[in-house]
Amino acid sequence: MNGAYKQMTWDIEKNRYVLQDFTLDFYMRQTWQDPRLAFGEVDLGLPNKISSLTVGVDYLDKLWKPDTFFPNEKRSFFHVATTHNSFLRIDKDGTVYTSQRLTVTATCSMKLQLFPMDSQRCKLEIESYAYSTDEIAYYWCSRDNNNCTGIKKEEIELPSYAFDDRNICMNRTVFKNASGQIAALHAALRQFAGSYSRLIVTFIFDRESGFYMLQIFLPSGLVVVISWVSFWINRDSAPSRTIIGVMTILTETHLMTGTNRRLPPVSYIKAVDVYLGFSYLLVVLALIEYAFVAYTKKKNEDRKRKEKRMGGGSERRQPIQTPAAPDIVTDARLAECTCNSMPVSIIAVMQKKEKYCLRHSHIDIGSRFFFPLTVRIKINKKDINC
Incomplete structure (x- = not known):
């Protein structure tokens, strides 16, 4: 049949x-x-x-x-x-x-x-x-x-x-x-x-994928861009920069959990997980960047205060010249050597160290270019793999 x-x-x-x-x-x-x-x-x-x-x-x-x-x-x-x-x-x-x-x-x-x-x-x-x-x-x-x-x-x-x-x-x-x-x-x-x-x-x-572009990819990308706004905010505005960092992290966390809640639990990594994970890493690094800026600023201020104390102490150690000295020229030349040799040497070392030290303003300036460049490299790598 x-x-x-x-x-x-x-x-x-x-x-x-x-x-x-x-x-x-x-x-x-x-x-x-x-x-x-x-x-x-x-x-x-x-x-x-x-x-x-x-x-x-x-x-x-x-x-x-x-x-x-x-x-x-x-x-x-x-x-x-x-x-x-x-x-x-x-x-x-x-x-x-x-x-x-x-x-x-x-x-x-x-x-x-x-x-x-x-x-x-x-x-x-x-x-x-x-x-x-x-x-x-x-x-x-x-x-x-x-x-x-x-x-x-x-x-x-x-x-x-x-x-x-x-x-x-x-x-x-x-x-x-x-x-x-x-x-x-x-x-x-x-x-x-x-x-x-x-x-x-x-x-x-x-x-x-149009729905997911509007509901997941675009909001996540905008959150990452918002986290970069802190690089242009004054480093002394700690509350503003901290709030931006914390809120962007919470938003990315909400996007990640909400997206996976609508998907079956699987043991492998999905493309949307890679995108959201990379976005989450960027907003976390933006917050860590401000912590590093604050640490560098405090370290530089401590160095300047130490330098100021050392310069002031050298001046206090200058010997007192008296009119009763027999040889004024010799005493003055000796006083100049005694008073200025130590401070000039210390200040020169401090100035040379300050020339090569990392400033907190340099970190913000570098981050303004490094973070967008990282995203651009990631996109180009994805295009090559596709």
Whole structure:
């Protein structure tokens, strides 16, 4: 017995990456030949003889039919408003045509490493539940026409995905298994109880990232830019710079937790995690930069106070010259040597040290260029990898 799917009209309702499944509403049309149902042309006195009979769906339960099921199905149901959405037609040679409308929610193992710039492949598997390949074989359309052009889809619009005709692998007769080998769609898949014929149709969903750009990437980037404003604020305004640093860190933390709350918990790092993690690192470094500025400022002030104390002490150690000295020129020359040799040497060393020391103003100036340059290098590296 050979079974075939003549036509399947699809309408994808939703793709849920959190629950790892997708839902389809479609018409499943099957055809097979049963010689026991063959009949001759019936002449009822009409202009044309009857070569096929369309009977009520109630007779479908009285006939033999393939026990088709969906191995990766999570739940499904037939449509019954206002009556059971199905029909049965029998041709004179015993060929049976059935059409049924149903909704199926199937599992889809999604890989979110590139989220939200990812592309997902979800498949629906069709198979006989009890009959092996010795008893039944499934084909797309027919045995001789595996590239079925009759399979079509309705106008499908998904808010979060791009979906078109090129993304429906319904008229392909081969697929790649996990080892990368090519096998026919209707080839038998080895099971514990024997070999079973299986059809697989693959859907490709390209995620639209516009929503995530507006809700995640753009706000996170603006928060990073706001954290750089502190580089232009006076270093003496400690409350202003501290508040900016703390608020930007809290905002980035909220974005990270809110984004991952809407995603399934996975053990690998996603693209959005890399972006938010890098943004979080930048705002933390901006706050640490101000701490380093404050430390450098305090260190420089302490150095200046020490230098001032040392200069003042040298002047206090100058000897007192008296008019009773016998040799005024010699005493004055000696006094000049005694009074000025030590301070001049210390001051020269301090000035040379001050020339090469790091100033807190230099840190802010360097940060104004270093942080944007780091982001630019990160973006360029991402473009090269892509």
